[in-house]
Amino acid sequence: MIENENKVTVSEKMLTVTLPPHIREHEGTARVMGCVLLPLLCLVALSTYYYGARVVIITAISVLSCVISEWLYQRLTMKKCTVGDLSAVVTGTLLACTLPPSIPVWMPVVGGVFAIVAVKQVFGGIGRNFMNPALAARAFMMLSWPASFTTWPPVHTRLALFSSMPDLVSSATPLASLKAGEQPAEDLLQLFIGERAGSIGETAAVILIAGGLLLLVTRVITWHIPTAYIGTVAVIAALFPRVSYMPLGTYVLTEIMSGGLLLGAIYMATDYSTSPVHPVGKIIFGVGCGALTMFMRYKGSGPESVCFAIIVMNCFTWMIDRATAPVRLRDGWYKIKAKFARKGAAR
Amino acid sequence: MLSRFRGGVHPPYNKSPQNERAIIPLAPGETLKVPLSQHIGAPCVPVVNVGDEVRLGQVIGEAPEGKLGARVHAPVSGKVTGFEMIPHQSGGFCKCVVIANDGRDLLDPSILREPRDVDAMTPDEICEAVRRAGVVGMGGAGFPTAVKISSCRGKTIDFCIANGAECEPYLSCDDRVMVEHPEKVVGGVLLLSRAVGARRTVIAIEKNKPEAIKRIEAAAAASPGNVTVVHLPVKYPQGGEKQLIKAIMNRRVPGGKLPADVGAAIFNVSSCAAVYDACRHDMPLVTTTVTVAGSCVKSPENFEARIGTPFSALAAACGGFCEDPAKVISGGPMTGAALSTLETPVTKTTTGLITFTEAEVRGEYNGACIRCGRCVTVCPMGLSPLLFAAYGEVNNVDALRRYHVKDCIECGCCAYVCTGRVPLLARIRAGKSRVAIAEQEEKEKAAKAAAKEAAK
Numbered sequence: 041m042i043e044n045e046n047k048v049t050v051s052e053k054m055l056t057v058t059l060p061p062h063i064r065e066h067e068g069t070a071r072v073m074g075c076v077l078l079p080l081l082c083l084v085a086l087s088t089y090y091y092g093a094r095v096v097i098i099t100a101i102s103v104l105s106c107v108i109s110e111w112l113y114q115r116l117t118m119k120k121c122t123v124g125d126l127s128a129v130v131t132g133t134l135l136a137c138t139l140p141p142s143i144p145v146w147m148p149v150v151g152g153v154f155a156i157v158a159v160k161q162v163f164g165g166i167g168r169n170f171m172n173p174a175l176a177a178r179a180f181m182m183l184s185w186p187a188s189f190t191t192w193p194p195v196h197t198r199l200a201l202f203s204s205m206p207d208l209v210s211s212a213t214p215l216a217s218l219k220a221g222e223q224p225a226e227d228l229l230q231l232f233i234g235e236r237a238g239s240i241g242e243t244a245a246v247i248l249i250a251g252g253l254l255l256l257v258t259r260v261i262t263w264h265i266p267t268a269y270i271g272t273v274a275v276i277a278a279l280f281p282r283v284s285y286m287p288l289g290t291y292v293l294t295e296i297m298s299g300g301l302l303l304g305a306i307y308m309a310t311d312y313s314t315s316p317v318h319p320v321g322k323i324i325f326g327v328g329c330g331a332l333t334m335f336m337r338y339k340g341s342g343p344e345s346v347c348f349a350i351i352v353m354n355c356f357t358w359m360i361d362r363a364t365a366p367v368r369l370r371d372g373w374y375k376i377k378a379k380f381a382r383k384g385a386a387r
Numbered sequence: 388m389l390s391r392f393r394g395g396v397h398p399p400y401n402k403s404p405q406n407e408r409a410i411i412p413l414a415p416g417e418t419l420k421v422p423l424s425q426h427i428g429a430p431c432v433p434v435v436n437v438g439d440e441v442r443l444g445q446v447i448g449e450a451p452e453g454k455l456g457a458r459v460h461a462p463v464s465g466k467v468t469g470f471e472m473i474p475h476q477s478g479g480f481c482k483c484v485v486i487a488n489d490g491r492d493l494l495d496p497s498i499l500r501e502p503r504d505v506d507a508m509t510p511d512e513i514c515e516a517v518r519r520a521g522v523v524g525m526g527g528a529g530f531p532t533a534v535k536i537s538s539c540r541g542k543t544i545d546f547c548i549a550n551g552a553e554c555e556p557y558l559s560c561d562d563r564v565m566v567e568h569p570e571k572v573v574g575g576v577l578l579l580s581r582a583v584g585a586r587r588t589v590i591a592i593e594k595n596k597p598e599a600i601k602r603i604e605a606a607a608a609a610s611p612g613n614v615t616v617v618h619l620p621v622k623y624p625q626g627g628e629k630q631l632i633k634a635i636m637n638r639r640v641p642g643g644k645l646p647a648d649v650g651a652a653i654f655n656v657s658s659c660a661a662v663y664d665a666c667r668h669d670m671p672l673v674t675t676t677v678t679v680a681g682s683c684v685k686s687p688e689n690f691e692a693r694i695g696t697p698f699s700a701l702a703a704a705c706g707g708f709c710e711d712p713a714k715v716i717s718g719g720p721m722t723g724a725a726l727s728t729l730e731t732p733v734t735k736t737t738t739g740l741i742t743f744t745e746a747e748v749r750g751e752y753n754g755a756c757i758r759c760g761r762c763v764t765v766c767p768m769g770l771s772p773l774l775f776a777a778y779g780e781v782n783n784v785d786a787l788r789r790y791h792v793k794d795c796i797e798c799g800c801c802a803y804v805c806t807g808r809v810p811l812l813a814r815i816r817a818g819k820s821r822v823a824i825a826e827q828e829e830k831e832k833a834a835k836a837a838a839k840e841a842a843k
Contacts, residue, residue: 056713056748057478057727059813061799062720062741063398063556069757072806122755167757167807259761317760317773365790366769 069166073126075260076307079251080133083241083303086234091141094199095240098139098148103132105152113161127166131155134174137241137303138347139181142193144204147185151177171354172314175304175347182347192237211237214298215343223286224294231297242300252306261310264322265329269305270296272330282338301333304346314354321364328353390637392630394767395622396800398556398721400595405680405687406559410567412674412691413704415463419695420473420483423448425734426529428455433484439467444495444671447484450531457531457735458521460671461486462693464493474731476717476724483732486695502667505578506611510536513582513666520665521735522672526550526561526626526655527718529736532579532662535654538647539583545650546636547585549576549659551592551599552619552626555719558739560676561656563689565592565599568660569606575659577612578666583652589635590656591617593625623721624798628653630767642794672735679705681742683712692733699729701740712742721799754807762801762811768794772801772811779818784825787818795819 087095110128114121122128135151155177160169182189193199194211214224214236226236234244242248255261277295278288286294296302309315309329316325329349336345424430431448435441441461450456465488475481508516518533549572553561565572572590580588590607592600600618607614617635619625629640631653638649646653654662657676664670673694680687685706692701698715702708716723717731718738762772771790778786795815802811 055715055725055727057725058714059810059816060716060720060722060724061803061812062714062716062723062725062743063803064808065396065398065804069754069807072757072759127757165755167755260759262760262764312758312760317758317763317771319763365771365774366763 069125069127072260073130075255075258076130077126077133079247079254080130080137080241080307082247082251083137083244084133086244086247087141087240090195090235090243091193091240092198092201094145094201095136095141097145097201098141098143098240099133099136101145102136102139102148102152103129105149106132106135106156109153109156110161113157114165117161119165122166125166128156131160131173134241134307135177137307138174138178138239138300140189140192140238141199141240142191142205142208143188145202147181147188150184151181154180167313169313170357171351172308172311175308175351175354178347179351194237195235213237213343214294215337218282218295218298219337219343221283223283224298228290228293228297231294239300239303242303245297245302248302248306252302255306255310261306262319262322264319265310265315265326266305268323268326269309269330269333270301272327273301273305273334276331276334280338295337299337299344300346304333304350305329308346309350309353314357316357316360316364318361318364318366321360324360324364325353325357328356389617389619389634391620391622392625392633392767393769394765394800395624395630396765396803397621398623398803400556400621401680402557402559402562402595405557405678405689406562406596408559408563408688410560410563410676410689410691411704413693413696413701415488415693415696416700417488418468419462419486419488419693420471420697420732421447421459421462421486421695422473422475422481422483422732422734423459424475424481425459425694425736426457426523426531428457428531430482431456431459433470433482435461435467435484437467437469441465441467441486442493442495444498444673446671447486455531455534457523457533458519458671459484459694460521460673461495462673462695463488464491465489474726474728476726476731476734476737478724483695498670499668503669505574505663505666508578508581508666510582510584513578513662516666516669517582517662519669520661520671522658522661522665523735524655525657525661525675525736525738527722527736527738529734532654532658535652536579536582538645539652542647543650544583544585544647544652545587546652547576547580547583547588548631548635548651548653549579549588549590549656550626550628550631550653551590551596551603551656552631553596554593554621554623554626555721555723555738556623557680557741558678558719559680560678560689560738562596562599563678564657564660564676565596566602569599569602570610571660571663572603572656573606573610573612573614574667575661575663576654576656577610577614578662579652579654579659580612585652588612588614589617590614591619591631591635593619593621595621623800624767624796627767627796627798629796642791675733675735675737677701677733677737678739678741680739681712681716682744682747683708683710683742685709692737694733694735694737696733697730698726698733698740701733702729702742708742710744713745713748714743716741716743721803722797754805754809756805756809757807759806761804761806765800765804767798767800768796770795772815773809775818776809776811776814779814779821782821784821787822792818792822 106128155173159173159176163169191210217224277292332349442464445461448459472480514536522532524530688705715726
């Protein structure tokens with residue numbers, strides 16, 4: 041007994057025991073979200089230059105309503121609070137980026153609450169939602185208040201900070217011109233730097249692309265979805281041009297830089313929770329998004345379609361994931377061979 | 388010639404300065420506790436009694452008849468004072484033989500003073516010598532080497548590969564063995580190659596060990612046999628059997644098959660050295676090279692420790708800790724096991740003692756999967772670890788099988804890169820055991836049904 045007691049006194053401090061691996065790459069969800077946030081904030085800044093401080097107010101309201109509703113929901117349902125992972129901030133900023141700058145300032149509150157509560161948290165929070173929260177919220181708002189989504193103030197308009205603007209003159213977006221079969225008024229350079237009517241964060245191709253490269257380099261996204269998406273759009277545009285008198289190259293580039301295509305392809309379609317995880321699946325997903333976008337642009341009732349194209353493809357994600365789960369090569373061949381052998385025997 | 392395997396990660400290797408420290412033979416302590424289970428398979432049955440005098444190299448535990456196992460020998464001469472259940476490095480407890488060291492290191496008479504002529508040995512003799520010496524795979528898994536040799540019989544073995552990749556961070560024990568005993572490694576792999584009837588003999592070393600490559604190449608040139616030294620690219624888990632086969636032979640091991648089925652026999656370089664000693668002197672495996680490193684260790688060293696030495700003796704031998712460790716690992720940081728106490732003894736498969744400070748441990752927590760797909764990108768087996776975690780949580784055994792959970796080699800790459808910090812490897816292990824249980828149940832059911840059918 042005495043010996044045992046002695047042993048207890050020489051025992052060391054408690055050691056942590058976990059399963060391997062015992063080292064980890066120093067990354068976390070917050071860092072990934074931070075990388076996404078950086079280009080989005082640049083977009084908001086540029087939009088502020090074009091339209092004034094109203095843009096900042098809309099973004100702030102959108103972000104705050106997302107963060108507060110996430111915090112409140114998790115508080116009320118007694119879940120672990122995940123506001124710190126910045127995913128709600130990203131959702132709020134993305135939502136703001138898809139809204140017209142002239143939208144009534146109270147509207148993002150509805151969108152933010154819908155995005156976080158109805159789309160994200162109800163399905164289990166981060167990683168479990170099947171639809172992109174920001175896009176689902178935009179679709180919800182678009183269907184509820186269609187008039188607000190058809191008014192596009194021309195660039196360099198100083199918008200009122202808070203009040204609604206009933207006498208605002210709407211200008212034609214490049215997509216609307218294309219829909220009407222006309223060449224847009226903006227040249228390629230203007231499209232590239234975002235000097236055109238459109239949503240807060242969708243116009244500046246240069247920032248969108250630079251941000252996309254940043255996400256690629258930091259390995260936040262892979263090339264599969266954006267390349268497949270934009271590539272499909274380019275191929276369809278080149279095969280079936282809508283404006284016959286435009287040079288083909290110009291037309292294809294205009295189609296790519298109009299509407300929310302770049303924002304959608306680089307920042308929305310690549311959303312982890314709502315896109316496939318396997319490389320082949322990502323390509324299928326991107327091609328599907330591209331084809332649906334162009335179909336709706338050509339045949340749909342409105343000019344814009346990226347939002348609906350992505351949320352429709354979101355619904356197919358589980359199916360694509362299931363179909364493209366990697367099979368080890370040899371087994372695959374064995375299985376296919378076995379299948380054929382069995383079919384032959386049945387005959 | 389070399390082909391790359393897909394996936395993998397590049398963790399910080401942290402192999403300096405221990406990779407330049409010579410192996411120091413560690414004097415055994417007063418009492419050694421030798422575990423009777425130091426390998427994959429059934430624990431050994433003790434063949435000594437309390438009060439018996441044993442000599443260094445005497446058999447103290449015999450592998451049970453007809454079961455997978457390897458003998459255990461006394462690492463020192465002295466007196467058996469009892470049997471004890473003590474914590475094992477794999478977690479849980481294990482029966483140990485406690486030997487009081489008399490400090491004289493009297494050799495067992497079975498050990499040859501004069502080396503035997505190994506060139507005259509037949510494959511059967513080599514296999515028998517390896518079995519008698521209780522050699523096991525020293526890369527960590529601990530598969531009995533003699534069983535591996537006999538399982539290669541009757542199969543066409545194209546390549547006999549000595550695995551000197553040592554892709555685990557921190558560890559440098561294999562590196563030092565190759566630098567200091569290249570002739571043993573080369574001699575051992577040639578013996579093994581003869582035993583399995585291989586057409587070609589290869590020693591594979593990662594490029595970050597230039598000194599080991601130089602020494603082994605010199606030893607290979609001096610040896611009578613034909614040995615190729617392959618310089619592997621540096622990537623974790625390059626030393627995994629299946630990754631090595633892909634790199635050297637450009638073949639894939641199908642799920643559920645063994646390397647021998649595609650014509651490969653792979654042995655760790657330290658095992659090769661042990662095989663050489665076993666064949667030349669009938670010297671059993673009673674020591675192992677252990678790297679002691681990590682941020683809490685004052686001066687990282689490599690020790691040649693007797694099996695049964697407690698880890699605390701290793702820590703004391705390199706000057707103790709400069710900071711209290713919050714986590715102590717036996718083996719490498721990617722696949723090693725965290726220890727609950729430093730009194731755990733060194734076994735034949737021990738490769739390292741790695742320590743981590745409080746600050747290094749703190750970052751670990753269970754987050755949520757955000758489906759970023761990085762685990763899929765790095766998985767060297769081309770699996771989808773995130774699906775295993777998701778289906779494991781809801782106990783969906785069918786889905787786990789559909790996505791080949793049993794093909795996982797447990798390298799830990801997925802958990803290493805996980806953005807959401809999900810303990811993926813833990814979930815996968817749980818999933819694997821669930822699948823194993825389900826398969827066992829099915830087998831029993833089928834057996835019962837067959838018995839019923841027969842009764843009719």
